[in-house]
Amino acid sequence: MHELKITMLGPTGVGKTSLLTAMYEQFANNIGEVDLQLTPDDESSATLQERLIDLKSLLDDFEAKGGVKSTEGEPNDLRSFRFGLGRRGKQPSLQLHFQDYPGGYHLATASPERKQFVKTLLTECVAVLITIDAPALMEVRGRWNEKFNRPQQITDLFKTAYQDLDSPRLVIFAPVRCEKYIKGGASLDLVQRIKEEYKGLFDFLTSKEVESNVAVVITPVQTVGSVVFSRIEMNDGEPKFKFRKIGHDAKYSPEDSEQPLRYLLRFLLKLHLNNRNWGFFNFLRDWFSMDTHLVEAIRKLSKGCKTSGGFVVLQGDSYLNF
Numbered sequence: 001m002h003e004l005k006i007t008m009l010g011p012t013g014v015g016k017t018s019l020l021t022a023m024y025e026q027f028a029n030n031i032g033e034v035d036l037q038l039t040p041d042d043e044s045s046a047t048l049q050e051r052l053i054d055l056k057s058l059l060d061d062f063e064a065k066g067g068v069k070s071t072e073g074e075p076n077d078l079r080s081f082r083f084g085l086g087r088r089g090k091q092p093s094l095q096l097h098f099q100d101y102p103g104g105y106h107l108a109t110a111s112p113e114r115k116q117f118v119k120t121l122l123t124e125c126v127a128v129l130i131t132i133d134a135p136a137l138m139e140v141r142g143r144w145n146e147k148f149n150r151p152q153q154i155t156d157l158f159k160t161a162y163q164d165l166d167s168p169r170l171v172i173f174a175p176v177r178c179e180k181y182i183k184g185g186a187s188l189d190l191v192q193r194i195k196e197e198y199k200g201l202f203d204f205l206t207s208k209e210v211e212s213n214v215a216v217v218i219t220p221v222q223t224v225g226s227v228v229f230s231r232i233e234m235n236d237g238e239p240k241f242k243f244r245k246i247g248h249d250a251k252y253s254p255e256d257s258e259q260p261l262r263y264l265l266r267f268l269l270k271l272h273l274n275n276r277n278w279g280f281f282n283f284l285r286d287w288f289s290m291d292t293h294l295v296e297a298i299r300k301l302s303k304g305c306k307t308s309g310g311f312v313v314l315q316g317d318s319y320l321n322f
């Protein structure tokens with residue numbers, strides 16, 4: 001079975017693993033009639049189950065902590081999440097491999113081997129999901145953004161990894177924990193703040209050499225749905241972001257968590273339809289050619305890609321629009 005790799009990028013604690021969990025967990029619920037199924041391998045399934053319990057436990061207290069629990073591991077012992085993708089009730093025909101590495105890998109203090117590892121990863125992956133902690137981006141005019149989201153390091157990483165690209169890539173900005181901003185009607189501010197704080201990255205991605213190969217979208221995800229940011233408490237000079245439930249009996253109810261996947265599959269289908277020579281993603285053409293049902297299913301799925309309320313295609317329309 002062919003495998004496509006996707007990197008989950010973002011510093012420790014921003015919510016990469018939680019995003020993956022909600023993405024998988026809500027997929028079947030959210031896609032309605034579309035004849036597609038994600039099947040995690042055994043190891044992924046067990047880890048996702050644990051994370052789900054962790055996420056739901058945020059709702060045990062009225063005040064959610066949002067504490068940091070790190071993904072452990074060495075480069076050859078990474079948290080890899082593998083999902084088979086195919087039609088419902090059929091053998092999956094493509095494997096989506098999400099590399100969910102520990103956020104510490106791109107800290108300034110990470111060893112050269114670790115940094116090299118992340119660069120190689122980024123080069124090999126058809127798509128990158130940049131997970132952004134929305135409260136850090138939005139509150140007190142981004143006072144804590146640099147500390148929590150590290151836009152500069154992410155920018156530097158792209159500058160080395162996206163040199164001399166020979167085939168298209170998809171970059172997805174996924175602000176998480178953004179209940180307050182989306183529900184509160186501040187989605188335009190969210191988009192604006194991403195443009196401001198990641199200006200260096202956008203300048204690079206829109207440069208002549210890079211732009212023709214890279215599609216960029218923003219897909220805000222409400223990772224828990226019923227837990228909203230409430231305030232920042234300072235503790236020995238360290239900010240603690242506090243959250244609260246929207247009601248006493250509020251339940252785990254993520255919103256839009258399948259949207260990054262919709263955009264990813266839409267991008268893959270368009271690569272196939274463009275019918276050009278895409279270097280090492282050429283097998284996609286064979287994959288789609290063999291299964292017209294799959295083409296139809298992904299076409300349908302793509303129609304559900306949101307395009308308002310904080311969802312934006314920033315560049316690369318030709319890689320996304322049919």
Ligand SMILES: Nc1nc2c(ncn2[C@@H]2O[C@H](COP(=O)(O)OP(=O)(O)OP(=O)(O)O)[C@@H](O)[C@H]2O)c(=O)[nH]1
Nearest residue numbers: 012013014015016017018066067070071103223243
């Ligand atoms: N309040 C709130 N907390 C969340 C949300 N999503 C995740 N968390 C909590 O934030 C913590 C960090 O989330 P993770 O998903 O583990 O973050 P990560 O990016 O995978 O971190 P590393 O694996 O260390 O790189 C966990 O304790 C989660 O329970 C959310 O939407 N709201």
Ligand SMILES: [Mg+2]
Nearest residue numbers: 016017070071
């Ligand atoms: Mg993690």
